[in-house]
Amino acid sequence: MGFISSFRENLGAWINKIFKKKRAKIGLYGPPNAGKTTLANRILKDWSGEGTFGTISPIPHETRRAIRKEGLIINANGSTIELDIVDTPGMATKIDFKEFMAFGLSEAESKKRAKEATEGVIEAIKWLDDLDGILLVMDSSEDPYTQVNVTVIGNMEARKLPLLIVANKMDLPNASPSRIKAAFPQHAMVQISALEGSNIDNLYQAIATNFG
C-alpha cells in the first residue's frame, strides 16, 4: 500500500512538473499574528484592485474562518498564473481564553473567541488536503522554530507539495530573516513587509516560479 501510494504521489508530481500547472490553489499558513491576512489583503489589492480577505488586529486569532478568493491572475517573470488563495486561521497547539482578556476583551468575548479559534485551527488543518501548495508566513522578528512551522513544513514535505516561506515583518527593527533561512535551508524563502509592501514584487516572482 505504501509503495502504491508513494508511486502515485511521485507520478502526480512528475505530471505536474511536465505539464506545468498554470492554476493553483494556494493556502496562507502560519502561526497567529504572522501577518497572513495583511499579506492576503495586499495580494488581493495588487491583483484585483478591490476587496479584502479580512480585518487586521493585534489580538491573536482575528481570522477564525478560512476565506477563499478565486481566480486572481498574477503576472511575473514573464508568465501568468491563476491563483485561488485561501487565507487560513492561525495554527496553534493551545488556546487559552485568558490570553484574549489580556487584550481587553471581556470574559464572555474571550471565551467565544477561544471557541471559534479552536474551530479555525481545525479548519486550517482540513484545508491542507485540498491545496496545491502553501505560503508559510513567518514573523521575521520571532523564533522560527515553532512547532506550527515544523509541523506545516513536515506535512508539505510528506505530501510533496511546493512550499514558499514568506519572512514577513521585515519593517521591524529586530527582523532576522537569516534565522529563518538557517532553520529551514531546504526551502525557498522571500523576505517582505506585507504591511509596507516592500519587496513584494520578489514574492510574486517567487510565486510564479514555485507554483506556476
Added chain:
Amino acid sequence: MILMREVHMDLISEEKLENMTSMEKIRLILDKVKNGKIVVLESGLTPDEEVRLIEMTMTEIRVDEFSGIEIESYPSKKGGSFLDKIFGKTLKGRMTVIGPANQIHTIEKDKYQISTKVSVGD
C-alpha cells in the same frame, strides 16, 4: 524548608510506538497530557500524526480544564535506506516532547536541542 513537587514523565520507546496505530498514539498522548503528565516519544510522530494530534487537541480544549498542549519536535529527517524510499517512508519522526500547555514552556529550540521549563502546580 524546600517543598518537593513531582513531575510525572513518560518516556515512550520507539518499539512501543511502532506497534500502535496513529489513533492509538494520539489517544495515548492526549490522555496522559490531560492528566498532567509530560510525554517524551523516542521516535516522535509522522507529520500527518502531528496535525491529527493538534486537530484532536482543539476538539478537547475546555475552559478552565484543558487549554491545549505544548509540543516540540525537531524538523523531520529524511529516511535514508533504499527500503524506506521504496515503501514511501521518506520522512522519519524525531524525538518529541509533549505536555500540558499550562505546565511546559519552551525556552529555546534549535536544530539540535530543545530546552523546556516545566512548572509544577499546587
